Amino acid sequence: MTDSTGRLKVNVTTGTGSYPMQGADVTIARETETESTVLFRFKTDRSGQIPDVSLDTSDVSYSLSPSPDGLPFSLYSVTVNKDGYYPRVSLNIRIFSGITTTQPINMIPYTATSDIGSDEFVPRNPPYENGGGDL
Numbered sequence: 155m156t157d158s159t160g161r162l163k164v165n166v167t168t169g170t171g172s173y174p175m176q177g178a179d180v181t182i183a184r185e186t187e188t189e190s191t192v193l194f195r196f197k198t199d200r201s202g203q204i205p206d207v208s209l210d211t212s213d214v215s216y217s218l219s220p221s222p223d224g225l226p227f228s229l230y231s232v233t234v235n236k237d238g239y240y241p242r243v244s245l246n247i248r249i250f251s252g253i254t255t256t257q258p259i260n261m262i263p264y265t266a267t268s269d270i271g272s273d274e275f276v277p278r279n280p281p282y283e284n285g286g287g288d289l
Contacts, residue, residue: 171260
């Protein structure tokens with residue numbers, strides 16, 4: 155790793171982080187003030203992860219100055235899609251030189267709640283309503 159690269163690790167799960175999600179589509183993009191440029195596309199493995207990605211970032215010297223001339227990090231975004239789940243987007247992920255940043259993504263199934271953004275979990279078809287059959 156040079157003085158101007160950092161690493162990004164993405165963990166995709168469901169069940170509030172309990173279960174890794176295999177086969178989710180992960181897109182990594184570089185963010186600037188005027189545009190977003192897609193750099194990588196992956197599918198998660200059986201552990202819900204993609205390979206660690208090396209990303210360009212600001213030189214490490216920006217992190218060592220109390221008043222740097224530029225930002226001591228670069229901004230990236232991660233978008234995750236999987237059939238049956240709401241798409242998730244993490245914006246403004248800060249990547250620092252020489253550091254591995256881990257970005258957890260928890261996927262929410264379409265049937266999990268009728269009011270996304272609510273603090274309350276309200277299943278649409280709980281298993282006990284159909285006689286306790288198969289989940």
